[in-house]
Amino acid sequence: MNIIFKPSKENIKSYLPVGITLVFISFIDVFVNAFFNYDLLGFFPSQISYFLPLIFGFIGLYFIRIEFSGIRSLDILNKNINSNNLNAFLTLFTLFILIKSIPPLLNWFIIDANFVGNTKDNCTGDGACWVFIKVWFNRFMYGLYPNAEQWRINSAFLILFAIVGVSFFVSQKLKKYFILFLIFIYPFLGIELISGGSFGLKYVETAAWGGLSLTFIISAFAILFCFPIGVFLALGRRSSLPAIRYISIGFIELWRGVPLITVLFMSAVMFPMFLPDGTFIDKLIRVLIAITLFEAAYMAEVVRGGLQALPKGQYEAAKSLGMGYWRMNALIILPQALKLVIPGIANTLLALVKDTPLIFVVGLMELAGMIGLAKTNPKWLGMAMEGYVFAGLVFWIICYAMSRYSQNLEKKLSTER
């Protein structure tokens, strides 16, 4: 009995064709059902017909589950997706759901979607109205920045990319100056170019900034400032001087204990109360300070992890060479500690980028905020899906690229043999 119903190498000739046929039928059925909306196995009673592909496929996969069949591709298949009954079921279930969900998604994204036109009335199909994105694209990228001045944002970013690009190809010696320029001088030149007010450039107030470019500006500045502050806080937390240590601990735990949104609220409504009457600090700067301090606390904890992971011998060796505290940290400890925690640093920076949309609480609008504005425009009601899918895609690409880059960097800098 057991021998007859157990597929094995002996009866491979009878089981394999039957199994393959059954699996094939089940897939064809699901496929036709999904893409052409036609039920091949419809002559069965309706409730059974629904589960039939699953049952057919399951039996088929059972029949072709032959150990050491001698056929290479079959063995690989069995090992990876068909090793036992549960796996066979899960495989079928996942594949069927994927096949079923392709056509609606494809329809919505491309086939039934609308690409041509300039108003909402052009969107007659059932699918996505990409016209919305097309019309508002400029706003999504630049916010309310005046159209005539947008070349300034473009050129600021282009120059940045150009310098970064060139710095990859110059010699090590020059590279150092490039990096110093990028960190200490360029940010201020770039911000001068974008905000204007001098060199004959028209002044554009920060309230008009927005869209994806604001996301980049905020992320870039916050990353630039939060990193050194985080390193100092981490050193402070490990310091042997009690006052500095406790102040660092208090500072770090305070920021880490509260949500960013309350920190932004604080910068918007509470911070002005702390300043002399009449002083006004730009909204963008306040937000930048809030995000920087917030992320610096997280950065500090990451860096502290690296500092703690270093063996004591490194400290002792540095001291025995007669190095002082700062030289020891700058030349021996930090380079090693930071390398250890690249994944942690990357995660913190990623979190920072993902946190930028929160600036809506103070009324600044980056990409997500601009979409919120566009979808409430009376002429474009009901476009939330398109807008958020677009924003999600943009952020996903940025964040995925960042995480991939950090993984590469980790591999490149790894000194393990």
Add this chain to the structure above:
Amino acid sequence: MIFKKFSTENKKVRDFIPQAITVLALLSVIIYFATNAQINMGNRGISFGFGFLNQEASFDITFSMIEYDGSHSYGRAFLVGLLNTILVSAIGIFFATIAGVIVGVSRLSDNYLIAKVAEWYVEIFRNIPLILQIFFWYFAALRALPLPENGINFNDISFLTIKGWYVPKFIWTNFNIFLLSIIAAFIAIYFINSYATKQREQFGKQLPTTIISLSTLILVPLITFLFLGVSLTFEYPVLKQLSPTVYTYEGGVSIIPELIALALALSMYTATFIAENVRAGILGVSKGQKEAAASIGLNKNQILKLVVMPQALRIIIPPTTNQYLNLTKNSSLAAAIAYPDIVLVFAGTALMQTGRAIEIISITMLTYLTLSISISIFMNWYNKKMAIKEK
């Protein structure tokens, strides 16, 4: 010369100077801010104090777990917001844990497809800002649901509509007795387990504790139903016409779409991080442990239960608690879609009405801070308890 002596030879002085400078700088900043705040508040005619918490709030909150209306105080409104925050965090933590464990285990599945799907789930949902996910669910996905009159009908028991999810209301009689019986069952299980451990350690006898515990948990509350007058009935939501075009459901409990969107986004986002923790934890148990367990004759379930899981949990739990904390803090994004959590109710509406920025923001931040610090104290205690005691 004197300076040199101070700075290099006398360690005490050398250590003292930077500390004194830091403390003085910090103090002067605080004093500067405090004086400014005092002047500013004086200009606006308000004085620092928490008396406003007893004043009448006179605003409504759309969703509240305790009795609340405009005639209650600001203190009460704070409590409503806090409870709503705790509610959405608890729901989020529950589902994030389940989804996270499933996805984390799936990533290690020997089924290539399942592992790939799980991996892409993590890559997709981890790399999209949480706020966008909340917006997506709230403004795009849940807005596509039908109006109440054509709500998605789950067997006439519950209805999913654009206005929320209507579920039956539980109506208990003698709920206290039921609750006590559950507590009693847990106490009984604790004693059964400690007795079983003793038996095992002294006589090597294995008692079927899982079955006994489960049956206790089912039987004891069942007894209250049969003999102690506890009963449970359901109040089902019923469609009702308010005007020719407006329909609504009456009875039952309405789960507002804000809560659904927030809980959904929070749990799907946090699940990716928990999944990575679970994966790292299981991978962190060395292969030798499993082989050693197998070689002393444990079966597959015993290996998982007695050898792999205890060690994996030691790696999984600390970062996962951190994620729970993050989820709770992230629940403050509720303010973006008007779910009445503590930030929206207290730091939003109450602040607008009273203008007491300093007090209200401090209370809000202190609440979160208390939550975080108590969890991290618990974590430190737990880590110390669970740390491998090496000899």
